[in-house]
Amino acid sequence: MFRIRKILNPYLPVNEHEIKQVQAIIQSQFPDIAKEKVATIPDQLINPLKYQYKTMLFIADDLDGRVKGCALMLYMPDLSFCYLDFLAVSPGRTSSGVGGALYERVREEADSLDINGLFMECLPDDSDNCPDEEIRKQNAKRLAFYERYGARPITGTRYETPVKPEDTCAPFLVFDGLGSHDEIGAQKLKLIVRAILERKYGDYCPEDYIRMVVGSIIDDPVQLRPFQYKKKLQNGVFRTTLSERKKIFWVINDRHSIHHVRERGYVESPVRVETIRKSLEPTGWFSKGTPSSYPEKIIRDVHDAGYMNYFRKVCKNLPAGKSVYPYVFPIRNGAHPPKDLTVRAGYYCIDTFTPLNQNAYLAARHGVNCTLTAADELLSGRSLAYVLTRPPGHHAEHNVFGGFCYFNNSAIAAHYLSELGRVAILDIDYHHGNGQQQIFYESSNVLTISIHGHPSFAYPYFSGFVNEKGKHQGEGFNYNFPLDEEISAEKYRQTLMKTLEIIRKFSPVYLIVALGFDTAKDDPTGTWKLTASDFEQNGILIGQLKVPTLFMQEGGYNNRRLGTNARQFFKGVQKGFFGQ
Known part of the structure; x- marks a missing residue:
């Protein structure tokens, strides 16, 4: 397994380690x-003015930090083009799919910039320019690879003229129109070629050589070499999925429904996910992703191993259709948990209404896979991602479950992302995000903020007070905004804007929103009255932060309004982030 990641800060320890591998x-x-x-x-990554281009580094790595391949792309916005400087995979991985995945990611990024095309150099595959047969074979493989995407050498110019007599195998200049630019004009290419030769090779190419190459560009439009390795395909076949990149990456927990508690009054039901899905699918705003599998170690970085082992074991041993609810809470002697697994539920739980059953672990575990898949999409450079999952997660603490929550998805994602930059969690569920608060209470790498009903009347009752501000290194990095039982939409927005200002000052690299729609009018678990219009306005405000954001589905139990509220919220997010 590998993931594609966009390096933003080269001086984070984990990035320094991987950049050395790239080099x-x-x-x-x-x-x-x-x-x-x-x-x-x-x-180059941090000094675009010095180099006269913006450098973007993409890597394919695994969860252990081993780099399998890399791509370095230069973006020159003044001339609206990109230049692929390097694309390389680790020795021995030529058929692993890493190169193709990296090039597709590069094309998506380039296309998102609305450029005239992507350029690169490839060593020649003809005997006139490259007399060594073995080298020609390798060059032919590279050119055939790029030709699969419609990228071909520009012909009719002197670009492949050696700078010095002793130079051999001078490269072709290859053009990839990304499926939307079939041709390029001579004047535009002259400017682009001069920029490449001056900015990238200015210390090697003399001015008279640059003038010679630029002056050789005569054909208008410029001609590309005919396809040599594949027959030309239909128009549009080389179009990137770039429009998909501007959509919200969407992962749905397709195993959530196995956790179905068919008991009267149990509101955390599968219909919640289906209601939201049916409302969002027709919009065209989302790009669906498939969950990958992730090791349990990532969860153990956040949750207690003893709790995890208990949760897995008790669920596995329960008969189908049977639920166990905590009813004994051994708080006076926590060092000696009960032997009976069903009785021990209270040892790891904070309430009496969150059941354990045969499939609770499986559904929650797959929800973590969905969460980490979306987190990796943010690491690859995606702006927005949404995980539609149940059971929810924000009430789960380091070693306890409760509030229908078993694994804290937001906390797991935050810890996972925090190794690559500061993370803020904004919890806008009606109920306090006690799980994130408890897990990161002594951390300064993750800012935790929660807007919720006051704990004097709202679950979980024991946390979410204003004076809970963090401890030790985490002091000043936890904020609670408990609100009255009855509030106006304007009051809520004012509070939301306060939290967003705190987030701006913290300047996170990534934002996680624990997204609850139980703040809506007539929700059976809340007392507020936010409408679809309110959700849209709140979405706009969050989107205007323009921080790569992962939305984690939490509460929301009024199924008559749930779909509409979700649709209007994400409509607002897109308006705020993209101005659409």
Whole structure:
């Protein structure tokens, strides 16, 4: 398994480690490149003015931090084009799919910038320019790879002229129109070629050489070499999925329905997910993703191993259709849990209405997979992601469950992302996000904020007070905004704007929103009266932060209004983030 990740900060310890691997891969695959050039990659990422282009680094790595491949792309906004500087995979991985995944990700990023095209250099595959047969075979493989995407060498120019007589195998300039630009004009190409030669090769290419190459561009429009490795396909076949990149990445827990408690009054039912799904699917705002599997270790970084082992074991041993509710709470002797697993439920629970059953663990565990899949999508450079899952998670603490929650998805995602930048969690469920607060109470890497009904009348009753501000290193990084039983939509928005200002000052790299729709009018678990219009306005405000955001589904139990409220909320988010 590998993931594609966009490096934003080259000086985070985890990124420094992986950039060293990137440099080793590039040096191995392109031995003629000077080490001094490769060493400048971190500086390129943070100094666009110095280099006259914005550098973007994408890596394919695994969860252990082993880099399997990388792509370095240069963006020159003044001329509206991108240049693929390097695409390389670790030795021995040429057929692993890593190269294709990286190039597709590069194309998506390039297309999202509304550019005229993506350019790159490829060494020649003809005997006139490359006399060595073995080298030609390798060059042919690379050109055939790019030709699959419609990218071909530009012909009729002197770009492949050696700078010095001793230079061999001077490269072709290859053009990828990303499926939307079939041709490019001579004047535009002249400006682009001059920019490439001056900004990238200014220390090697003299001015008279640059003028010679630029002056050789005569054909208008510029001609591309005919397809040599594949027959030309129908128009549009090389179109990227870039429009998908601007959508909200959507992961649905397709196993949530196995956790179905058919008991009177149990509101956390499968119909919640179906109601939201049916309302959002027709909008066209979402790009659906498929959940990947992730190791249990990531959950153990947040949740107690003893609790996890108990949860898995008790669910596995329960008969189908039977639910166990906590009814004994051994708070006076926590060091000696009861032997009977069903009695021990109260040892790990905070209430009497959250059941354990045969499928609770399986549904919650798959919800974590959905969460981490969406988190990885943010790491790849996606702006917005949404996990539609149940059971919810924000009441689960380090070693206890409750409030229908077993694994704290928001906390797991926050811890996972926090190794790559600061994370803020904004909980806008009607009930206090006690789980995130307890898990990160002593941390300064994760800011936790919750807007909720005052604990004097609202679950979980024991936390969510204003004076709970964090402890030790986490002091000042936990905020609670408990509100009255009856509030206006205007009062709620004023409070929301206060929280957003705190988030702006914290300046997170990623934002997680624990998203509850139980703040809505007539929700059976809340007392507030937010309408669909209110949800849209709140979505706009959150979107205007323009921070890559993961939305985690939490509460919301009025199924007559749930779908509409969800649709209007995400309509607002897109308006705020993209201005659409």
